[in-house]
Amino acid sequence: MLSTDTDLQDLLGSFIYRHQLSSKFVDIAQKWFIPLCKSLELHHDGAETPFFVGINGCQGSGKSTLSDFLVEYLTKICGLNVITLSLDDFYFSKATRLALSIKIHPLLATRGVPGTHDVETLKTVLTDLKQRRFPLSIPRFNKATDDPFEHSQWLNVDKPVDIVIMEGWCWGVNAQPTSLLADPINRLELEEDTTGAWRHYVNRQLHISYEPLYKMMDYWIMLKAPSFQSVETWRCEQEHKLKLTLGVVEGNNSNHAGLMSDQQIRRFIQYYQRLTEHGLATLDEQCETVFELDSERNIVSARVIK
DSSP states (O other): OOOSHHHHHHHHHHHHHHTTOOTTHHHHIIIIIHHHHHHHHHHHTTOSSOEEEEEEEOTTSSHHHHHHHHHHHHHHTTOOOEEEEEGGGGBOOHHHHHHHHHHTOGGGGSSOSTTSBOHHHHHHHHHHHHTTOOSEEEOOEETTTTEEOOGGGSEEEOSOOSEEEEEESSTTOOOOOGGGGSSOOSHHHHHHOTTSHHHHHHHHHIIIIIHHHHTTOSEEEEEEOSOTHHHHHHHHHHHHHHHHHHTOOTTOOTTOTTOOOHHHHHHHTHHHHHHHHHHHHHGGGGOSEEEEEOTTSOEEEEEEOO
């Protein structure tokens, strides 16, 4: 456990370097994230079971960065055992999604929306963590290949966890009233979901399979984008960063078929638009902490209930 100002500065410097962040992250962490960490530590204090934290934020909003910082600080400064899970790591394989696309609707071949995650495995993992059943393995998904990693590359957890952080773009978002599904929200729905079967299926899966798991969360955090229009820019930046990390040369993705061009991303984010906008309009009411973002992903204000 770290305890001095020097240790904290070293932690921040190392975190900034590993995540390729600007130096202004120091101010962000001190103003917004460290107080949040201290609050979560207090909430966990004395708990006999893990404290579950749900994080919602649209694509590219900074969920992974926030989650990683919470783990780093709570582990090294507070001495807690903390892990983070991502809804993205529970995507079905390409083969399973292809089967869904044939059986239910062609749009289900593309990962992203509720109905394309292995929710049963997610439920098992969350339950095992809650009941402290160890050891257990947590899936990891390889976006570069659009398939899960081999089981040997999954995260192994072999001792009790104090805080579990669960993040996802639609995590916490409830199903829409069916009356709102009648009209297509974008060109993708207009041209490729003409009967509405896809969006009705997604909405039903959200209600049946995802909403029950939300009840396992003890505390909710939202990174709230100013609008859906920011998602395209943020998602492109996210993909460019992934390509840079993998050393992929533009136009040569032969070994990373899951990577996308900016044009592909513009189509891809249409899969997310309906529930992203629904979440932006409704989710903050159920969150304990909401960080309001501007178009540059800067936190401009925060609402903290407890």
